[in-house]
Amino acid sequence: MKQFFAIIITLLVAHNASAWSGAIHSGIAAIADANLTADAKSAIDEALEGHSIIYYAHWMDDVADSETHKHTKSWHNVAITPKNVPLSAKKAAKSKVKGASNALALEGLVTAINALTNRSALTTQQVADNIRYIVSIVCDLHCPPHYIFTDTPAWSDVTYTLAGNKHTLKYSAFWEYSAIRHTFIWKTQEFVHQLSRKSPEQVAALTAGSITDWVSRNAEQYRVVLGMMESGAHFNERTFRLWNNKIYPISTEIVATAGYRLAAILNSLFDEKAPRVKTK
Amino acid sequence: MKKIVLFILGILLTAPSHECFAWGRNGHATITYIAERHLTPQAKANIEKCLDGGSMVYYSSWLDYHRDEHKVWKRLRHTFDIDIATGKPAGRPIKQLRSSLKKLHNYQELPDSTLKLSLYHFLHAFGDFHCPGHIQHVDYTGEKPKIVKYTDYDVYYAPRKKRIQYHKLWDTPVLSHNHTDWGYMDWGHALDSGVSQEYIDRVTAGTLEDWFTEAASSTVRIYSDIPRSPKGAKDEELPVVTLNLMNEYGDLAAEQMLKAGLRMAKLINEIFGE
Amino acid sequence: MKRVIFALLFALIAASSAVAWDSRGHSTVAYLAERHLTPRAKANIERYINGKSIVYYASWMDYNRTDPPFDVTNDWHVDYWTDKQRTDSEGNPQPPLSVSQIKRIVAEMGDFRTMPDSLVNINIKYLVHLVGDMHCPVHIDFPRFRPVRVTVDGKTTKYHAMWDGMIVSKKHKELSAMQFARELDKFSTEQIATTQQGTPDDWYAETVREADKAFKLLPEDKIVTYDNYFNKAIEIVEERLTVAGYRLAVILNSIFDK
Numbered sequence: 001m002k003q004f005f006a007i008i009i010t011l012l013v014a015h016n017a018s019a020w021s022g023a024i025h026s027g028i029a030a031i032a033d034a035n036l037t038a039d040a041k042s043a044i045d046e047a048l049e050g051h052s053i054i055y056y057a058h059w060m061d062d063v064a065d066s067e068t069h070k071h072t073k074s075w076h077n078v079a080i081t082p083k084n085v086p087l088s089a090k091k092a093a094k095s096k097v098k099g100a101s102n103a104l105a106l107e108g109l110v111t112a113i114n115a116l117t118n119r120s121a122l123t124t125q126q127v128a129d130n131i132r133y134i135v136s137i138v139c140d141l142h143c144p145p146h147y148i149f150t151d152t153p154a155w156s157d158v159t160y161t162l163a164g165n166k167h168t169l170k171y172s173a174f175w176e177y178s179a180i181r182h183t184f185i186w187k188t189q190e191f192v193h194q195l196s197r198k199s200p201e202q203v204a205a206l207t208a209g210s211i212t213d214w215v216s217r218n219a220e221q222y223r224v225v226l227g228m229m230e231s232g233a234h235f236n237e238r239t240f241r242l243w244n245n246k247i248y249p250i251s252t253e254i255v256a257t258a259g260y261r262l263a264a265i266l267n268s269l270f271d272e273k274a275p276r277v278k279t280k
Numbered sequence: 281m282k283k284i285v286l287f288i289l290g291i292l293l294t295a296p297s298h299e300c301f302a303w304g305r306n307g308h309a310t311i312t313y314i315a316e317r318h319l320t321p322q323a324k325a326n327i328e329k330c331l332d333g334g335s336m337v338y339y340s341s342w343l344d345y346h347r348d349e350h351k352v353w354k355r356l357r358h359t360f361d362i363d364i365a366t367g368k369p370a371g372r373p374i375k376q377l378r379s380s381l382k383k384l385h386n387y388q389e390l391p392d393s394t395l396k397l398s399l400y401h402f403l404h405a406f407g408d409f410h411c412p413g414h415i416q417h418v419d420y421t422g423e424k425p426k427i428v429k430y431t432d433y434d435v436y437y438a439p440r441k442k443r444i445q446y447h448k449l450w451d452t453p454v455l456s457h458n459h460t461d462w463g464y465m466d467w468g469h470a471l472d473s474g475v476s477q478e479y480i481d482r483v484t485a486g487t488l489e490d491w492f493t494e495a496a497s498s499t500v501r502i503y504s505d506i507p508r509s510p511k512g513a514k515d516e517e518l519p520v521v522t523l524n525l526m527n528e529y530g531d532l533a534a535e536q537m538l539k540a541g542l543r544m545a546k547l548i549n550e551i552f553g554e
Numbered sequence: 555m556k557r558v559i560f561a562l563l564f565a566l567i568a569a570s571s572a573v574a575w576d577s578r579g580h581s582t583v584a585y586l587a588e589r590h591l592t593p594r595a596k597a598n599i600e601r602y603i604n605g606k607s608i609v610y611y612a613s614w615m616d617y618n619r620t621d622p623p624f625d626v627t628n629d630w631h632v633d634y635w636t637d638k639q640r641t642d643s644e645g646n647p648q649p650p651l652s653v654s655q656i657k658r659i660v661a662e663m664g665d666f667r668t669m670p671d672s673l674v675n676i677n678i679k680y681l682v683h684l685v686g687d688m689h690c691p692v693h694i695d696f697p698r699f700r701p702v703r704v705t706v707d708g709k710t711t712k713y714h715a716m717w718d719g720m721i722v723s724k725k726h727k728e729l730s731a732m733q734f735a736r737e738l739d740k741f742s743t744e745q746i747a748t749t750q751q752g753t754p755d756d757w758y759a760e761t762v763r764e765a766d767k768a769f770k771l772l773p774e775d776k777i778v779t780y781d782n783y784f785n786k787a788i789e790i791v792e793e794r795l796t797v798a799g800y801r802l803a804v805i806l807n808s809i810f811d812k
Contacts, residue, residue: 022728030733050740054733055726066781185305187463187730193313194335238348245345252338458617461578463730466609473607474600524621534610 022058024176024255025139027191029057031259032135032266034192035203040270047127053135053266054188060136072133075108076140082151084219086212097150105146106215109137110279113211116269134265141215142258144222145172152223160235195256206257207264210278214261225250304452307537308340309464311407314472314541318480319548326552330387330395336403337464343404356401360409361418362496364428369492370418371425377405378488384551403544409492410540412499412532413450429503433511436518439526443515446506454533457526471538483539484546491543495536502529575690577613578731579795583686584612585735586799587806590746595810598666602674608682608806609731615683627680630655631687633694652688653758655680656805660754663809681805688758689798691765691790692717699769704776713769716778717787738796749797750804757801764790 033052036044045052060076063069079087079100089107092100112133119127140146158174160167186194198206209217228246235243267274316324316336331339347353357373380398387395408414417429431447439457459466486494506519521529575583588596588608599608615631618624633650648654659677666674687693692714702713726734741749768790773782 026728026733051737054729055737058728062780065779185463187461187465188728188733189730190337190463190465193465194338197333197335241345242348245349248345458613459577461576461731462581466581466730466732469732470607470610473605473609474597475605476601479605522621523617527617 022061023187024143025057025136026054026188027186027195028139028142028255028258028262029054029135030188030192031196031256032138032262034196035260035263035267037267037271037274039272040267040274043270044131044266047124047131049128053131053262056132056135057139058136059132069129072108074102074104075133075137076105077103077146077148078105078141078215078219079103079148079150080215080219082149084216084223086215086219087150095150097148099148100150103148105137105140106212109134109141109211112137113265113269113279131266135262138258138262138265142218142254142261143176144225144254145175147219147222147226149219149223149226152226158229158233158235160240161237191255191259195252196259198256198260203260203264206260207275207277210280211265212280221254304455305341305344306452306462306464306467307411307455307533308344308404308407309337310455310467310471311410311537311540311544312336312340312403313464313468314538315544315548317468317472318542318545320553323549323551323553326554327399327548330399330552339400340403340407342400353397356405358405358408359414359416359430360492360496361416361425362493363420364417365419365421367493367497369489369496370420373405373409374488374492377402377409380405381488381547381551387551402547406544406547407537407540410495410536411450412502412529412536413447415496415499417503429508431502433509434513434518435506435509436515436520437526438520439523443518446502449521450502450529450533454526454529458530467534467537468541471534472541475538475542480542484543491539495539499532499536575686575693575795577616578734579690580612580616580683580686581609581731582734582738582795583689583798583802584609584682585731586739586796587682587685587802589735589739590800590803590807592807592811594812595807598810599678599806602666602671603678608678611679611682612686613683614679630680630684631693633688649755649758650688650694652684652693653754656684656688656754660805660809666809678806682802685802685805686795686798688754689761689794689801691761691768691794694762694765696765696769702772702776704772704778706778713772717768734795735799738792738799741796741800746800749800757797760797761794764794 029052033041033054041052048056060069060072064073077099079092079095079097081087086106087095087100087103089104092103095101112130115122115130116127116134119130122130157168158171160169160174207214225247229243264275265277268277313336319327327336328334343353343356343358347356356376360369360373361371362368363370380401383390383394383398384402387398390398413431416427416431419426419428431445431450433446434443435446435449436442437444437449437453440453444453455462455467462470505525506521509518584607591599600606603611615624615627619628619631630651633652649657659681663669663674663677692699695714699713703710704713704716705711706716729737768787771783771786772778778784
């Protein structure tokens with residue numbers, strides 16, 4: 001009997017998990033795509049054989065199990081010090097905090113950017129792969145549960161009761177549940193329609209500083225966001241909605257920011273006239 | 281053992297349907313998106329300025345999600361009344377909508393909070409009154425108004441083999457039944473692709489009252505098709521919404537969303553177009 | 555009791571993936587075709603479907619196939635590869651119903667303006683759907699595919715079921731049909747012209763070859779992974795959706811661009 005439950009739960013979880021994270025990734029990529037310069041867009045679309053970056057928004061998750069891309073498995077999370085500074089690979093390796101040694105998203109991003117900066121040495125396949133890495137990693141670096149704060153204990157499960165049914169979810173899954181199910185019911189281009197509305201001054205402010213600065217600024221903000229819910233919280237329909245109403249404007253802003261920053265990185269790499277984005 | 285099976289079924293059936301607001305978020309988003317497609321550039325710029333640069337779509341379900349947070353917001357009605365003697369709108373909900381519209385006509389002089397609430401209310405409630413499940417028939421001849429017809433009873437949703445409150449059927453399932461994966465841009469595109477000027481002129485002619493009367497009369501059939509079921513009726517005693525009926529209701533809902541969007545655009549162009 | 559649960563589970567899985575090209579697949583084909591309609595054809599078509607887009611009706615046949623008066627169309631979607639349906643009473647080989655219906659409609663619609671509006675309306679709904687169906691590799695129900703089981707992520711499932719739910723959902727499930735069509739619409743003008751040549755019979759023969767190709771891609775042990783199968787199968791899926799879109803466009807243009 002237990003097996004049956006296991007099957008059913010796996011079915012439910014598997015069914016949901018992929019769709020949720022994918023939708024936000026493709027939304028972020030769509031915002032970025034809409035903000036590429038003409039030169040960058042044509043260069044990138046050519047490198048991706050006619051597809052846009054939207055098509056590859058969560059490609060790194062798809063290929064995680066393949067031999068060629070196994071090394072990207074540690075490129076999803078980032079470990080953060082009490083002063084909101086991302087932990088270097090060396091320090092992360094030594095850290096005793098759970099998951100920190102595998103939280104090398106920023107390292108992965110820098111590796112991919114450096115590879116593309118000297119792309120004359122790369123094969124066409126490698127150019128395409130590195131673009132696709134960047135798209136996936138920038139999305140992950142703009143998702144609060146992907147941040148591991150070395151001074152904060154891991155979050156415990158969250159329970160919630162909706163439509164009379166009690167559910168328990170891991171904190172990160174809950175955040176995605178909330179974000180996707182109640183905030184982002186939108187599809188691909190709808191993210192662009194709603195969130196790609198910033199003035200050049202606002203974009204300049206979002207993309208100011210280096211990528212490491214961005215991660216620090218994110219960390220500072222995400223600490224506050226994550227603190228808006230108690231570890232192990234219990235929600236009912238009403239309290240969930242009230243909580244989500246507070247999160248809604250913040251998470252839309254996070255997604256928009258991710259889109260503009262992804263565009264800034266790709267423009268910097270593929271359009272000589274665009275502003276440079278530094279990694280450090 | 282049977283219990284376990286029922287339990288599993290229960291989880292699976294209820295999980296996706298807990299959103300029980302009128303039209304669901306997708307329906308309201310579709311209506312405001314269609315409206316946006318028909319705005320003059322000036323009207324669009326002005327209304328978005330009032331929304332701090334955001335889109336109308338983003339705020340189209342604000343009232344559903346925030347209504348618990350303030351007693352004034354909670355008092356704004358989402359269900360509309362018609363007087364069965366005249367077939368015309370009556371009671372508080374239409375007064376509230378008129379009042380918000382009246383305020384918006386002076387939008388440049390309103391304090392920001394009043395402007396925003398009036399807008400959120402209009403963007404949402406105007407969609408609601410085009411939703412067939414949101415019109416209740418009221419008898420005003422007695423001492424107290426008496427609700428004669430409303431969708432607060434259970435029906436049997438045959439294509440999905442489950443019972444559901446008729447009201448809820450008209451919220452999300454009526455749209456998602458045949459188009460499970462559509463977003464509001466898909467809906468807007470599908471409904472509003474080649475609408476003729478003649479159609480637009482026809483459905484946007486008249487006043488708010490005319491539109492309401494028309495919306496109410498075109499949805500009267502939902503009560504004659506599916507009469508009220510007694511409280512506590514067993515599944516097999518419930519009136520049945522068949523597959524064919526569901527398909528027809530899907531088309532009816534789609535038509536109502538299109539009309540709502542086109543009419544909303546007309547009002548916004550009038551108010552914000554200068 | 556175990557049987558009940560199995561039946562239940564099976565029903566759940568089947569219900570979520572009863573049609574090979576799901577609603578999103580059909581919407582994608584319609585979006586893609588719409589991008590290649592001439593302005594005149596598009597305007598003419600939309601006049602007969604109340605100003606709506608053909609995308610609105612992409613799956614109409616699927617949700618109107620079980621109840622009268624349209625239950626007669628229930629067999630048009632899938633080509634059941636049996637002796638009975640593949641030959642007429644004199645033993646002559648016959649095309650599948652999706653193809654013969656498309657040919658019938660195209661022939662009848664030669665002068666659509668003389669036809670009753672309702673007939674033009676329903677024929678548009680049929681074409682928009684059937685051109686998609688006839689390009690779907692698992693809309694051909696070969697007896698030799700039927701008993702085949704494959705293993706995905708440690709679970710065993712039917713070959714057909716894997717195609718239904720898993721291949722498209724493994725990749726790009728979150729892309730809207732609108733965006734998916736944009737991604738697929740990348741053939742050059744010459745490639746599009748080549749794709750649009752030939753007859754529905756030729757196109758169907760091509761689908762049969764593709765179905766065979768997809769089947770042969772299966773690893774010998776039938777343990778399917780991203781690298782050894784999905785990655786290649788998705789290319790077939792996308793190619794089928796794309797050519798179906800271009801061909802739907804050419805059929806509709808040939809009828810309505812006048």
